[in-house]
Amino acid sequence: MKTCVIGLGRMGRRHLEAARRAGLTVVGAYDPLPASVDAAVAEGAIPREAVFPTFETMMAAVRPEAMVVSSTAPSHADYVCNAAAGGVRFILCEKPMAVSLADCDRMVDVCGRYGVRLGVNHQMQYMEQYTIVKEMAESTAFGGLRSITVAAANFGLAMNGVHYFEMFRFMTGEEITSVAFQADAAIVPNPRGKEYEDRSGQLFARSATGRRLILEIGGDLGHGIQVVYGCRHGQIIVDELAGKLRAICRQEEFRDLPTTRYGMPATEELRQIAPADVIEPTADVWRGVLAGGDFPDGIRGRHAVRALVAAQVSATRDGAPVSLAGGLPIDTKFPWA
Missing domain, CATH: 3.30.360.10 (Dihydrodipicolinate Reductase; domain 2)
Structure with a gap:
């Protein structure tokens, strides 16, 4: 299955290996930072000719079926939604899923509208x-x-x-x-x-x-x-x-x-027992996304962000308990990476 990776930082380079272990064929990647691209190429994680100058050129040239979104969190929502609208069928997004609850809602809604299976990398x-x-x-x-x-x-x-x-x-x-x-x-x-x-x-x-x-x-x-x-x-x-x-x-x-x-x-x-690892559990998340059924999907990723937002609100109230049931700021964007 043709797969692209957005974001070639340390975690993005691990995603390249995880996707391959899950049986996916990585055919393209994009990162706006030249230093990240150079590091990935130097490590042999991906050939330079498979790295594209923009997200749009990558989508047009490759027409991927699966995508990893491993960029910084503020860009997750746009990449996920644009990939879903562009024909990608399976998406694995890094955590935190997004920097606002509104973005989480948008990601879930758009993926649902286009029939896209969205996973969040909680392994x-x-x-x-x-x-x-x-x-x-x-x-x-x-x-x-x-x-x-x-x-x-x-x-x-x-x-x-x-x-x-x-x-x-x-x-x-x-x-x-x-x-x-x-x-x-x-x-x-x-x-x-x-x-x-x-x-x-x-x-x-x-x-x-x-x-x-x-x-x-x-x-x-x-x-x-x-x-x-x-x-x-x-x-x-x-x-x-x-x-x-x-x-x-x-x-x-x-x-x-x-x-x-x-x-x-x-x-x-x-x-x-096995110590904490990243690559193989991430490959397992991919296997879950591809198979369907029980996997960490956008609904679960959104709940984790709701808890994170509640914690931020609690911090502004001297640590008072904050309910996740309602009243959380929906549109506030937090400076998470």
Whole structure:
């Protein structure tokens, strides 16, 4: 299937490999920055003759069936909508899906109108650090997942924190309904340019049934991603960067005791799992988009952006909880990359 890639930065170059692994044939690419093009060509990621001077010339010359949109976030909506209107049948867009809820709505509407299958590159449902934990947490031994605590570093709420909104939905089967975000005073700089900003701080999100997501991504934290999955009968702790899992749960005869009996005899398991990766899970997202069915589509991508917008609003209200149900700014464009 003829495929084009928009954006040849670090993630865009990974998308070239991911698309090929998914069985797609990359026939064209476009990036307005010569430095990004030069880097991709120098790495052997794509031949220079396959790089086009504009999006329009690429579309006219190649007439692609599939497209990756891996440019900076402010341009996602226009590229996705123009590609859909131009005959592209399958589109994979990087996260965050867009910089406003209005743009998300437009992307979903246009792709629906033209019968285009739109995916957003939230890969969690294909990564064993989540699939293994989900199976364990839902087992009788652990008694169901109640909370997720991510103790990470200064990786940016929009750049990386947004992934955990979709991870929460996948792990719990529930959408986030409210967000409270205590943002640090300092703005997180973005290497893509001075026009882009992100935030660090502490976030607390809830679902309708009271399940929780807690993100500790303070600006004074410089290493690691540890995730603690709190269950009725135990905990599962994952070092996402090292690929290490530690699971502790009550022994069977103590499971029905009150949660206040938190020190009951327990069983422990240590396991090595695949550390966080980008390319193969992205190829898996492509496989999901091409096959249809259950994959991270535009609806899920839009929900992650809704949670992100709610966090931005909460930050302006001294961290007060903000509902995702309504009243969020639709047209406001945020300076995310």
